[in-house]
Amino acid sequence: MKTNLFYISIWFVWLGMALPACSQTSKNKTTMDTVNKSDQEWKKELSAEQYYILREKGTEAPYTGKLLMVKDKGMYRCAACGNPLFSSEAKFDSHCGWLSFDKEIKAGTIKTQVDKSHGMERTEIICGRCGGHLGHVFNDGPTETGLRYCVNSVSLEFVPEKETQTTDTITFGGGCFWCMEALFQRLKGVTSVTSGYSGGKIKNPTYEEVSTGTTNHAEVVQIVYKPKEIKLADMLDVFFALHDPTTLNRQGNDVGTQYRSVIFYRNEKQKEVAEEVITRYTREKVFEKPIVTKVEPFTAFYKAEDYHQNYYNGNSDQPYCRIVIMPKLRKLDHLFKSKLKSDK
Numbered sequence: 390m391k392t393n394l395f396y397i398s399i400w401f402v403w404l405g406m407a408l409p410a411c412s413q414t415s416k417n418k419t420t421m422d423t424v425n426k427s428d429q430e431w432k433k434e435l436s437a438e439q440y441y442i443l444r445e446k447g448t449e450a451p452y453t454g455k456l457l458m459v460k461d462k463g464m465y466r467c468a469a470c471g472n473p474l475f476s477s478e479a480k481f482d483s484h485c486g487w488l489s490f491d492k493e494i495k496a497g498t499i500k501t502q503v504d505k506s507h508g509m510e511r512t513e514i515i516c517g518r519c520g521g522h523l524g525h526v527f528n529d530g531p532t533e534t535g536l537r538y539c540v541n542s543v544s545l546e547f548v549p550e551k552e553t554q555t556t557d558t559i560t561f562g563g564g565c566f567w568c569m570e571a572l573f574q575r576l577k578g579v580t581s582v583t584s585g586y587s588g589g590k591i592k593n594p595t596y597e598e599v600s601t602g603t604t605n606h607a608e609v610v611q612i613v614y615k616p617k618e619i620k621l622a623d624m625l626d627v628f629f630a631l632h633d634p635t636t637l638n639r640q641g642n643d644v645g646t647q648y649r650s651v652i653f654y655r656n657e658k659q660k661e662v663a664e665e666v667i668t669r670y671t672r673e674k675v676f677e678k679p680i681v682t683k684v685e686p687f688t689a690f691y692k693a694e695d696y697h698q699n700y701y702n703g704n705s706d707q708p709y710c711r712i713v714i715m716p717k718l719r720k721l722d723h724l725f726k727s728k729l730k731s732d733k
């Protein structure tokens with residue numbers, strides 16, 4: 390009985406604060422892809438509680454939401470379809486018993502519609518992608534947006550920032566890709582390193598073709614990294630410390646354009662950083678001879694044959710690995726210890 394009384398009082402509080410609904414509805418223009426599933430399909434995918442709230446527009450009991458106390462940085466997405474809806478930065482404590490946010494993660498992510506249930510008129514909020522019921526929005530928010538998105542915890546899933554980090558990709562050529570791969574695999578913040586060919590004219594070249602030095606393809610490593618964990622400038626320090634950027638089309642005994650020193654950038658920011666580093670190294674005379682490393686726009690990457698992938702880790706007893714790669718790994722250990730993954 391107590392709960393019922395509490396609910397009724399909450400409805401009245403909501404009633405007093407409800408937004409004039411149509412002013413919001415007109416802003417719902419979005420080009421988002423939509424998810425349309427039958428009730429049967431949703432029933433299979435969602436728990437009974439999720440189905441009740443997301444599909445039957447139910448409301449969870451106040452102060453019961455599992456996400457109420459979450460203070461971590463991250464993103465809240467639709468529990469039904471995974472659509473990102475709110476950033477943790479928009480979350481605030483309104484002491485109303487449900488999750489409160491002051492804005493959606495991106496305009497048009499959430500749709501609104503008039504809700505005349507329970508004898509009152511409120512503005513319902515639904516996921517712009519799957520139409521799942523989230524809660525209501527009110528114009529009594531304490532921040533500059535003036536809005537309070539009042540959301541059922543059950544309608545959302547929280548994804549910590551660590552898991553939402555975006556990655557970037559860069560392609561380096563610094564001689565034999567076996568060496569470069571073994572080095573960059575060991576850096577913290579690097580999620581994958583793939584050996585391959587870039588910068589030439591023919592499509593899908595083979596190792597034999599590239600070895601002739603006539604395709605203009607360079608042996609490269611394509612590195613996927615998390616900019617929040619490792620800066621491009623730090624990776625360039627490793628790149629320049631562990632190959633010779635002053636010998637044109639040559640690394641030690643490896644001679645030919647396929648062994649040239651080159652950075653293939655994918656965006657202006659990467660280009661800027663690469664040029665800055667080279668200018669700084671030149672100014673500080675880090676190398677006795679001029680740096681011949683080229684900074685070129687990325688066009689295409691062709692993955693090398695499987696036996697070239699993860700080469701050092703699978704062939705560390707091979708003479709080339711012992712003579713050429715191992716000393717570089719020791720140098721990496723010595724110079725960049727704090728930047729290495731702990732399991733390497």
Ligand SMILES: [Zn+2]
Nearest residue numbers: 467470516519
């Ligand atoms: Zn959804």
